[in-house]
Amino acid sequence: MDKELALYLDELKSLVKKRGLKHSHQREQILTVLFHAKKHLTPEEIYQEVKKINSTIGLATIYRTLAFLEKEEMVSSISFGSEGKKYELNRGEHHDHMICLKCGKIIEFFNEELERLQEEIAKKQDFKLITHQMNMYGICKECQNQG
Amino acid sequence: MDKELALYLDELKSLVKKRGLKHSHQREQILTVLFHAKKHLTPEEIYQEVKKINSTIGLATIYRTLAFLEKEEMVSSISFGSEGKKYELNRGEHHDHMICLKCGKIIEFFNEELERLQEEIAKKQDFKLITHQMNMYGICKECQNQG
DNA sequence: TTATGTGCAAACTCTTTGCATTACC
DNA sequence: GGTAATGCAAAGAGTTTGCACATAA
Numbered sequence: 001m002d003k004e005l006a007l008y009l010d011e012l013k014s015l016v017k018k019r020g021l022k023h024s025h026q027r028e029q030i031l032t033v034l035f036h037a038k039k040h041l042t043p044e045e046i047y048q049e050v051k052k053i054n055s056t057i058g059l060a061t062i063y064r065t066l067a068f069l070e071k072e073e074m075v076s077s078i079s080f081g082s083e084g085k086k087y088e089l090n091r092g093e094h095h096d097h098m099i100c101l102k103c104g105k106i107i108e109f110f111n112e113e114l115e116r117l118q119e120e121i122a123k124k125q126d127f128k129l130i131t132h133q134m135n136m137y138g139i140c141k142e143c144q145n146q147g
Numbered sequence: 148m149d150k151e152l153a154l155y156l157d158e159l160k161s162l163v164k165k166r167g168l169k170h171s172h173q174r175e176q177i178l179t180v181l182f183h184a185k186k187h188l189t190p191e192e193i194y195q196e197v198k199k200i201n202s203t204i205g206l207a208t209i210y211r212t213l214a215f216l217e218k219e220e221m222v223s224s225i226s227f228g229s230e231g232k233k234y235e236l237n238r239g240e241h242h243d244h245m246i247c248l249k250c251g252k253i254i255e256f257f258n259e260e261l262e263r264l265q266e267e268i269a270k271k272q273d274f275k276l277i278t279h280q281m282n283m284y285g286i287c288k289e290c291q292n293q294g
Numbered sequence: 295t296t297a298t299g300t301g302c303a304a305a306c307t308c309t310t311t312g313c314a315t316t317a318c319c
Numbered sequence: 320g321g322t323a324a325t326g327c328a329a330a331g332a333g334t335t336t337g338c339a340c341a342t343a344a
Contacts (some may be wrong), residue, residue, distance in 0.1 A: 020248050022318045022323050037329095043309085058326040063309060079226065084308065098274050114261075119281060121258050126288040127245050133227075134281045136265060141273040169298050190334085205301040210334060229309095231333065258329045300341070309332080316325070 003091065005035045010072070015072055029054055030065045031089070034075060040086035040106050078106070080135060096133070100140035107140065150238065152182045155221070162219055163214035176201055176237070177212045181222060187233035187253050225253070227282060243280070253289065 016023055019098055033049045034041065041049070047062045066087055069075040077085040080099055086106075096114065115132065118137040122129035159178055163170055180196045181188065188196070196210045211290065213234055216222040224232040227246055233253075243261065245254040269276035 020323095024317080024324055026325070056326070059308095060310075060327080061325060064324085067310095098269065100274075101277065107267065107272065107274065109272065111264070114264055114268070115263060117258070117261055118281075121256060121261070122245065122283060122285065125245065125254065125256065126291070127247075127254065127283065128286040128291055129169065129283055130248065130285040132281065132283040134265075134279065136269060136274065136276055136279040138269065138277040139275040144273070144275055167298095171299055171343080173300070203301070206333095207302080207335075208300060211299085214335095296344090298341105298343080300339105302338095303336105304337085305335085306335070309330105309331105311328100311330070313327090313329105314325105315327105316323105318323080319321095 006030060008089065010033055011074065015074070026054070026057055026061050027065050027068075028049075029057070029061060031069070031074070034087065034089040037088070040078060040088045042084060042086050046087065078133065079133070080137070096130075096135070098136045098138065098140070100143055101137055102139055102143040105140055105142075152179060155236065158221065164220070173197075173201070173208050174212050174215075176204070177209060178216070178221070181234065181236040184235070187225060187235045189231060189233055193234065195247055215236055225280065225282070227284070241278075244284070245283045245285065245287070247284055247290055248284055249290040252287055252289075 008136055009015055012027060013023065029050050030046060033046055037049075042073070043059070043062050043066060046066070047057070047059050048059050066075065066077075070077060070087075074090055075087050076090050077087050078097060079085045090146070093110060094115075095108040095110045098109060099105070100107070118132055119129060155178055156175055159267060160170065163174070176197050177193060180193055184196075184293060190206070190209050190213060193213070193261050194204070194206050196221070197204050213222065213224075217224060217234075221237055222234050225244060226232045226233050240257060241262075242255040242257045246252075247254070265279055266276060
């Protein structure tokens, strides 16, 4: 079963405390939006979404919060082509992405062998691997069927 | 032996002709700078470099030319973190990147098995793979030795 | 001659920052 | 009460666009 929202909010709370910062509703609201998101969101999209529950939130808060959450590794971002960054909640397990060049859909996947292979490649070059991002670009099943 | 500059310039010429466009020194100058580059360059860096041989070139021309060359697949771009796009000449063979988070160096590599594995992963999801980008982030050999 | 390419400057988009105010602890 | 967080507006950075002029075919 997937982690519940409450757990992420708790994580945020202890993170904030650990850093000697103060709690804020805005950060919780942004995290909540990311939790419910069905896809990767741009800062602007997150802004619009949070506005529905808090009409006075400012875009700057979105940016500040995303920067904070990304630094603390609670969210991660992906960007491709000429589009800006898109954010997703870090749900623990690492995964990679397939990006449909027609509809923009992002499909997540995880492949054990791919992870292993990367370690191997890094080792060969004496490169200390911290993280990676594999983006596969192409046409998704649905778009192929549409011609 | 690597392809010579003259061959890239010829390629550019025939490409321009094929598209019914006109030859220009600026495009050749930009391509030449990319050819001699030892690393991935930002538009601004390319601008500064071309300026050394053509002091009147405009930044807009750099952007327009890069967009053209990328669309025609003579150059490709990579972007990571909060930094903007960086460009490199497409020297034919596909490759992936290791990016040092300390010094920013970009190490290129090619791995046969990685290519094969991706095809396999894509096929599993009925995803029609067109291209991919594997970015490995970590610390390069030199930076590790510096502590 | 005619359409494309260029340089310049203005416009735009996305993101960050300064500051007064608000909210948390 | 003191410090961090926020909202707003202004500033920045990077990129694109409109236009008059230059240039290739």
